[in-house]
Amino acid sequence: MRTVHPMPDQSAVTPLRQPLVTVDKLTVDMPLGRSGSSVRIVDGVDFSIGVGERVALVGESGSGKSLTARALMRLDRLARLSGRVDFDGTDLLKLSDRDMGRLRGSSIAMVFQDPMSFLDPLMTIGDQVAETLRIRGVGKAEARKRALAVLDELGVDRAAERLDAYPHEFSGGMRQRVVLAMALVGEPRLLIADEPTTALDVRVQDQVLDLLDDVSARRGLAVLFITHDLGVVAGFAERVMVMYSGRIVEDGEVASVFAKPSHPYTQGLIKAVPRIDQDLNTLYAIPGAPPPPLARPNGCPFHPRCDQRFERCDKDLPALLQVGLSRVACHLHDGQQHDRHPHDRKGA
Amino acid sequence: MLMSIDSIAKSYNAFPNPPAKVLHDVTLKVDTGEAIGLVGESGSGKSTIAKCMLALIRPEAGAITYDGIDVIHAKGEDLRRFRREVQMVFQDPYGSLNPRMTVEELIGEGLLIHKLEPTAAARRARVAEMMEMVGLNPNDMDRYTRSFSGGQRQRIAIARALVIRPRILVCDEPVAALDVSVQAQVINLLQDMQRKLNLAIVFVAHDLAVVRHLCERIVVLHKGKVVEQGTREQIFDNPQMPYTQSLLAAVPVPDPVVGRARRAARRLETAN
Numbered sequence: 134m135r136t137v138h139p140m141p142d143q144s145a146v147t148p149l150r151q152p153l154v155t156v157d158k159l160t161v162d163m164p165l166g167r168s169g170s171s172v173r174i175v176d177g178v179d180f181s182i183g184v185g186e187r188v189a190l191v192g193e194s195g196s197g198k199s200l201t202a203r204a205l206m207r208l209d210r211l212a213r214l215s216g217r218v219d220f221d222g223t224d225l226l227k228l229s230d231r232d233m234g235r236l237r238g239s240s241i242a243m244v245f246q247d248p249m250s251f252l253d254p255l256m257t258i259g260d261q262v263a264e265t266l267r268i269r270g271v272g273k274a275e276a277r278k279r280a281l282a283v284l285d286e287l288g289v290d291r292a293a294e295r296l297d298a299y300p301h302e303f304s305g306g307m308r309q310r311v312v313l314a315m316a317l318v319g320e321p322r323l324l325i326a327d328e329p330t331t332a333l334d335v336r337v338q339d340q341v342l343d344l345l346d347d348v349s350a351r352r353g354l355a356v357l358f359i360t361h362d363l364g365v366v367a368g369f370a371e372r373v374m375v376m377y378s379g380r381i382v383e384d385g386e387v388a389s390v391f392a393k394p395s396h397p398y399t400q401g402l403i404k405a406v407p408r409i410d411q412d413l414n415t416l417y418a419i420p421g422a423p424p425p426p427l428a429r430p431n432g433c434p435f436h437p438r439c440d441q442r443f444e445r446c447d448k449d450l451p452a453l454l455q456v457g458l459s460r461v462a463c464h465l466h467d468g469q470q471h472d473r474h475p476h477d478r479k480g481a
Numbered sequence: 482m483l484m485s486i487d488s489i490a491k492s493y494n495a496f497p498n499p500p501a502k503v504l505h506d507v508t509l510k511v512d513t514g515e516a517i518g519l520v521g522e523s524g525s526g527k528s529t530i531a532k533c534m535l536a537l538i539r540p541e542a543g544a545i546t547y548d549g550i551d552v553i554h555a556k557g558e559d560l561r562r563f564r565r566e567v568q569m570v571f572q573d574p575y576g577s578l579n580p581r582m583t584v585e586e587l588i589g590e591g592l593l594i595h596k597l598e599p600t601a602a603a604r605r606a607r608v609a610e611m612m613e614m615v616g617l618n619p620n621d622m623d624r625y626t627r628s629f630s631g632g633q634r635q636r637i638a639i640a641r642a643l644v645i646r647p648r649i650l651v652c653d654e655p656v657a658a659l660d661v662s663v664q665a666q667v668i669n670l671l672q673d674m675q676r677k678l679n680l681a682i683v684f685v686a687h688d689l690a691v692v693r694h695l696c697e698r699i700v701v702l703h704k705g706k707v708v709e710q711g712t713r714e715q716i717f718d719n720p721q722m723p724y725t726q727s728l729l730a731a732v733p734v735p736d737p738v739v740g741r742a743r744r745a746a747r748r749l750e751t752a753n
Contacts (some may be wrong), residue, residue, distance in 0.1 A: 407693065409732040418669050
């Protein structure tokens with residue numbers, strides 16, 4: 134039996150880093166039409182991101198990964214948030230709209246999946262990148278100079294000439310660089326990237342990932358990378374958090390989670406992805422589909438699809454507990470006795 | 482050889498600009514029972530080839546022959562046989578299934594159109610059998626698609642294509658819109674159907690790892706031209722063309738040790 138600490142101890146997850154963001158019991162409720170009732174999409178999420186740390190948030194559609202990230206910036210006006218989001222000593226959920234607005238772009242910035250719908254087609258690239266600074270009262274010439282510097286940093290060729298170009302004159306990869314420049318020009322300390330490479334071709338995706346890698350290392354920028362692509366997670370992130378049905382089910386260093394995933398869902402996900410570097414006869418398929426937020430099963434939300442479930446799984450909701458260097462929400466790892474001992478199984 | 486495509490070319494109108502040539506001189510063939518993958522980046526022409534193979538659009542030049550039928554000029558009985566024996570599955574199972582039809586109507590529509598089962602009872606039996614085959618519960622026959630998940634909808638789309646026993650199934654990004662945990666179910670189903678029904682599958686995808694898993698033969702496209710084609714081993718273990726090599730090198734591997742080593746090696750190469 135492995136050692137289990139009953140209380141989640143966050144310092145053990147990121148031992149060397151000063152936490153930049155600490156999220157505590159975050160819930161996100163979205164209203165259902167005008168009925169007054171609402172549905173809980175994010176159901177009590179705790180995590181922290183260290184200064185300069187690259188964390189991937191993985192989950193399927195409806196798992197709540199995007200809403201969790203958007204809640205950090207309070208982007209959804211209709212969402213009802215509770216819990217604490219501590220950023221560098223301030224609780225973001227308690228800030229006034231005005232103060233929150235000041236923080237966006239300068240402390241926390243975000244890039245989205247589709248660069249074309251994010252860029253204004255009638256505004257030049259230079260003006261769009263400089264806009265973040267202009268709003269904060271930076272003079273025109275200075276803002277333009279800094280916009281140019283960021284575009285240069287991100288490898289936009291002939292950036293000086295292209296400041297006056299329009300988005301349609303840029304390729305998909307270049308547009309994603311412009312969007313990144315818009316996010317980075319305010320020198321944020323945390324960048325939230327919501328599936329930033331999903332719409333890109335693999336070769337362009339690769340370039341954008343290299344770019345993010347460099348920028349994050351050079352600036353000491355923390356990145357919360359939302360994706361469903363485990364290949365991207367393995368190549369880019371230092372830590373991975375896996376979400377399922379509105380909760381974090383596993384959180385740990387990328388190397389150890391991929392080498393020895395603890396949660397059956399994480400194990401299934403890793404086995405279910407075909408790989409370019411090896412042949413498999415049949416893919417492992419997790420049966421069923423993720424539950425809709427209004428029809429979550431009792432107990433562990435994954436139990437109907439789990440191949441290692443036992444009698445407690447459909448009764449009690451497992452808490453996210455420290456297991457070794459990771460945190461895992463699974464009854465197999467909660468240290469209590471049960472009939473089966475899957476710890477003894479060989480391999481994962 | 483079941484279908485052959487000889488030197489087809491296709492342009493799309495782009496008024497006021499000159500027409501955009503999306504296919505130049507594409508030649509490939511599909512054998513009975515084989516799974517062939519068309520891969521390439523966006524704009525490579527892979528979906529246009531799929532549409533030509535289905536006779537949804539007509540190439541301006543070249544020829545497409547399916548089992549003795551001249552596909553581009555087929556009419557009457559020939560065209561009906563072609564439409565029966567070459568079926569398709571699309572990317573988005575939310576957009577490709579009529580929300581006002583029940584599962585039975587959706588899956589049974591082909592049987593009705595091609596007059597394959599004369600009575601409603603016989604059609605119903607075939608639909609039930611097909612649903613079972615793709616892993617759906619036949620008791621759900623009277624339900625509408627809105628209550629099904631993405632993966633189940635794609636099973637309905639596959640059942641709808643396979644119920645009339647086609648010999649070629651053309652799938653355009655059939656798993657791209659599905660969640661990771663559900664993708665594997667649909668990939669396994671396609672593989673199972675290919676083996677059980679001796680079905681040829683033309684699989685159009687940008688995800689090279691999925692193509693490697695499913696397809697025995699691969700055609701690599703770039704800017705409307707075939708860059709390289711060969712068996713799975715030839716393309717993935719020993720790619721000849723620089724374009725294919727760069728495409729394969731960029732695919733992320735879901736293993737931090739291998740993935741990072743690959744990226745480091747590739748960055749070193751581009752730096753030199």
